[in-house]
Amino acid sequence: MTQRVLVTGANGFVGKAVSRALLQRGDTVAGLVRRAHTAEEGVREWHFDAADFQGIEERWPTDMQCDAVIHLAARVHVMRDTIADPPTAYRATNVSGALRVAAAARRAGARRFVFVSSIKAVGESSTGRPIAETDEPAPTDPYGISKLEAERALTEYGRSSGMEIVIVRPPLVYGPGVRANFLQLMSAVARGIPLPLGAIEARRSLVFVDNLADALVHCATDPRAAGETFHVTDGRDLSVSELARALAMQLHAPARLVPVPVGVLRLAGRVTGRSAAVDRLVGELRLDSSHICERLGWYPPHTVEHGLLETAAWYRATH
Template sequence: MTQRVLITGANGFVGNAVSRALLQRGDSVVGLVRRPRTAADGVLEWLFDADDFEGIGERWPVATRCDAVIHLAARVHVMRDTTADPLAAYRSTNVTGALRVAAAARRAGARRFVFVSSIKAVGEGHAGRLITEAEEPAPTDPYGISKLEAERALIEYGRESGLEIVIVRPPLVYGPGVRANFLQLMSAIAKGIPLPLGSIPARRSLVFVDNLADALVHCTTDPRAAGETFHVTDGRDLSVSELARALAKQLHAPERLIPVPVGLLRVAGRLTGHSAQIDRLIGELRLDSSHICERLGWYPPHTVEHGLLETAAWYRSTH
């Protein structure tokens, strides 16, 4: 059965992939965006530029009824946040804003609200074991705290209103159009810059953007997803060294990975004031994504190798 789905942040990295996946399924897609002509072809754009979705209920077009909402728009994690009160800023968008969208969607007839959270809502200090959805959350930064608070507030709103809430927590998302640290890593490898990544055994879960999009479509359409929280990954975790070598291969670049001991990297991090970045680089972060497989019968349609191939091909064609 086809449906109409509204996507906030439809013109973003993940939003474009989700839009394409829904359109291929035959659904109609409404994209809530700030700038015109930025969503994928075939998406009906709704321009909305108020901060933190203030007034969205009053401005929701009568004709824009929807069956479900996928809420991607957020104040994203920033490495060097200069805001006077970062937690308050994150809460305004990620908690208050999400609740405003959920309430407006419910009044517009939506039955389901898929909230794209982050594994940062749980935290990152879980070396040596897989993180399940039952893990006791312990977020370590304002972004993660706001995402956890949004999850809890939406679940409570769902109980009160009858709106079906689904929480999805992805790890790092990569694919064509990726930005931030993953793009910087590809750029360094493509340029042949020697990197001290040859001896990092820690494994980290990733998810290819098209795998995440496919999972979100399932969470939007499958009745069994209502009220659930899911971790979504590619199903195979690479070590940092394996990831760097795989990218070098797909980028047709020389493999210049220096085998620097992890202990020396930690010392370098302390001396340069980059301990947090080094800890993320060398630390393990593995998610157990078996729950969505068992509950919905969902499995990632694309392998890690395919995802890295597509990402590297995009990089080579645009840089």
């Protein structure tokens, strides 16, 4: 059965993939964006740029009913935040803002609210076994803390209002249009720059953007998803060295990976004040994504190899 779905952050990296997946299903899609004329073709664009979604209920278009919301818009993690009070800024957008969207959407007829959280709501690393949805969260930065607070606030709102809340925690998302660290790695590999990654064996979970989009569509439409929290991955974890080699193959570039001992990398991180960045590079962060498979019968439609092939093809065409 087709639905009317509102996607917040519809012009973003994940938002565009989600919009395409919904349109392909035959759903009616509205996209809330901060910049006009940036959503996918076929999406009814709603330009809304008020800070932290203030006034969204009053400004909700009278002719725009919806059955479900996929909430992607957020204040995202930034490496060197220059704002004076990051925790308050994250909380204002990611907690208060999300609650405003949920309440306004419920008044417009939405029965379900899919909140795209982050594995950072649980922590930055796994130790010996993948992180499950039932593990005790221990976020370490203002972004992760705000995402966990939003999960809990929305769950409570769902209990009191009857709205069905679904929480999805992805790890690092990659695909055509990817930015930040993944793009930097791909750029370095493409240029044949020697990288000190050859000795890193710790594995990290990833999710291809079209796999995540497919999972989010299921979360918005499957009755069995109501009230659940899901970790979503490609189902196969790679070490950073394996990822770099796979990218090199898809980019038709040499994999110049120098086997620098992990202890040396950690020391270099401490000396340069970049310990957190090095920890993310050399540390394990695996997610157990079996719950969504068992509960919804969902499996990633694309392999890691396909995801990296699509990402590399985009990079070669645009850089």
